[in-house]
Amino acid sequence: MQLKTIILKFTKMNKILALMVLFSSVFAQAQDTEVVEATATPEVKTDTVKKPFSRYKVEGVAAVVGDYVVLDSDIDKGYLEFQQQGVSVEDVTRCQLIGKLMEDKLYLHQAVQDSIVVSDQEINPEVDQLLQYMTTEIGSEEKLLKFYRKNTLPELRSELFEARKNLKLAGRMQAKVVEKVDITPEEVREFFFAIPEDERPVFSAEVEVSQIVVEPEIPKDSKQTAIDRLNQMREDIINNGVSFATKAGLYSEDGSKTRGGLIEGVQRNSAYVKEFKDQAFSLLEGEISEPFETQFGYHILKVDKIRGQEVDVRHILIYPEVPQWSIDKAKEKIDKVRASIADGTVPFAEAARLYSEEVETRNNGGQLINPVTFDTKFDLTKMDPDLSAKVYNLKENEVSKVFVERDRTGKASFKIYTVNKRYEEHPAEYAKDYERIQELALKEKQIRAIEAWQNKQIKQTYVNVNEDYQACEFSSDWVKSSN
Numbered sequence: 001m002q003l004k005t006i007i008l009k010f011t012k013m014n015k016i017l018a019l020m021v022l023f024s025s026v027f028a029q030a031q032d033t034e035v036v037e038a039t040a041t042p043e044v045k046t047d048t049v050k051k052p053f054s055r056y057k058v059e060g061v062a063a064v065v066g067d068y069v070v071l072d073s074d075i076d077k078g079y080l081e082f083q084q085q086g087v088s089v090e091d092v093t094r095c096q097l098i099g100k101l102m103e104d105k106l107y108l109h110q111a112v113q114d115s116i117v118v119s120d121q122e123i124n125p126e127v128d129q130l131l132q133y134m135t136t137e138i139g140s141e142e143k144l145l146k147f148y149r150k151n152t153l154p155e156l157r158s159e160l161f162e163a164r165k166n167l168k169l170a171g172r173m174q175a176k177v178v179e180k181v182d183i184t185p186e187e188v189r190e191f192f193f194a195i196p197e198d199e200r201p202v203f204s205a206e207v208e209v210s211q212i213v214v215e216p217e218i219p220k221d222s223k224q225t226a227i228d229r230l231n232q233m234r235e236d237i238i239n240n241g242v243s244f245a246t247k248a249g250l251y252s253e254d255g256s257k258t259r260g261g262l263i264e265g266v267q268r269n270s271a272y273v274k275e276f277k278d279q280a281f282s283l284l285e286g287e288i289s290e291p292f293e294t295q296f297g298y299h300i301l302k303v304d305k306i307r308g309q310e311v312d313v314r315h316i317l318i319y320p321e322v323p324q325w326s327i328d329k330a331k332e333k334i335d336k337v338r339a340s341i342a343d344g345t346v347p348f349a350e351a352a353r354l355y356s357e358e359v360e361t362r363n364n365g366g367q368l369i370n371p372v373t374f375d376t377k378f379d380l381t382k383m384d385p386d387l388s389a390k391v392y393n394l395k396e397n398e399v400s401k402v403f404v405e406r407d408r409t410g411k412a413s414f415k416i417y418t419v420n421k422r423y424e425e426h427p428a429e430y431a432k433d434y435e436r437i438q439e440l441a442l443k444e445k446q447i448r449a450i451e452a453w454q455n456k457q458i459k460q461t462y463v464n465v466n467e468d469y470q471a472c473e474f475s476s477d478w479v480k481s482s483n
Contacts, residue, residue, distance in 0.1 A: 064464045066109030070101045095472035107170035121265025128255025178446040191441035204381040206423040210366035213358040215413045216330040222320040226298045230291040254317040261314035334414040394419040
């Protein structure tokens with residue numbers, strides 16, 4: 001059935017897009033080099049002229065879309081990246097990969113034409129967090145560089161930056177295409193009842209989950225040690241002429257250390273904690289703050305540049321050390337809480353309100369909110385794999401064992417979970433599952449809008465597909481545009 005095929009294709013391609021983040025920028029840089037070498041007299045290409053593919057005949061070029069080139073090596077690296085991520089490539093064909101790469105290039109090309117902008121200030125914090133996460137996962141900066149075959153961290157950061165920026169540009173272009181697509185109740189009804197009964201979707205099992213979090217206490221002397229270190233750095237910078245950027249690069253425990261602690265374009269509505277923004281907008285240009293505390297640790301901050309309602313700052317972040325005795329005390333506390341829940345002395349929700357140290361969930365009895373749908377249900381096939389593994393086999397109202405989790409700072413916390421309610425896997429029912437059916441119907445309509453947009457843009461954009469890929473069955477009209 002065509003409808004079913006389209007929905008499956010959309011899902012698979014979205015997964016591919018998400019997994020291609022880390023290598024797409026490498027391809028772009030390689031492409032620029034090869035095209036210049038292959039073209040003795042580079043010309044500005046216009047979208048309305050269909051030039052012969054020989055104009056771009058470079059060994060390894062798989063396709064050209066606008067000003068972007070897709071190389072055979074891009075596809076090869078795509079397979080390699082999937083394997084490194086532990087993703088099976090058995091059902092992923094080269095045709096699917098090149099098709100997705102061409103779609104991405106079309107979005108990027110049109111985003112430039114439509115003057116869609118993604119600022120560096122938006123991307124820098126994301127790349128910093130990504131680098132820190134990747135370093136934590138792999139063990140060290142040295143191992144990370146070796147894994148991605150890079151000589152320096154700035155080199156890797158530059159490529160990740162381009163990848164994130166291109167991905168966001170493509171995402172905004174796609175969002176623009178579907179922003180006015182909506183669905184009526186009648187269209188939802190027609191969508192559902194047009195599907196044969198034996199082909200209707202089966203909705204995955206869902207769960208509602210609550211948690212209790214206990215964190216080790218940070219002793220006063222550990223906090224004071226962090227403050228003293230920052231005060232000494234501040235004195236060296238102010239009185240001894242030491243560069244703030246150098247100190248940040250050597251000692252800051254934040255991802256921005258690779259840029260000397262630089263964070264550009266902070267605005268009053270930026271997604272930084274209040275204490276951080278308060279310091280950023282209370283200092284004069286060149287001034288350095290006293291040490292201050294946020295939920296992430298202790299900081300000092302320098303204002304590099306004030307530009308109207310934006311400021312460029314540098315900061316140094318230090319995490320206070322948590323001694324072993326404090327960790328042991330927290331573990332003892334959560335063990336007692338768990339025991340009181342397990343023996344029925346206190347309900348889980350009441351224990352969360354009394355003992356949990358996570359403010360966001362404590363007052364709701366520990367209830368977690370799905371960050372994608374903003375309701376309390378989590379699809380077991382789509383939820384965070386780490387959380388899924390912890391609650392997958394729990395029965396309703398059963399309390400989990402104690403888990404030790406670490407945040408991006410390396411700070412440990414102890415958690416227990418329970419499943420408040422479990423919804424078993426079941427075939428779609430129109431009344432019972434209306435909201436999920438509505439979501440599928442809207443997605444199907446958006447897919448058709450995207451396909452119509454792609455085919456229209458392909459006709460107006462310079463496109464050439466290497467003859468090796470012209471036998472592929474693409475969802476869009478790539479090959480016809482190459483002839």
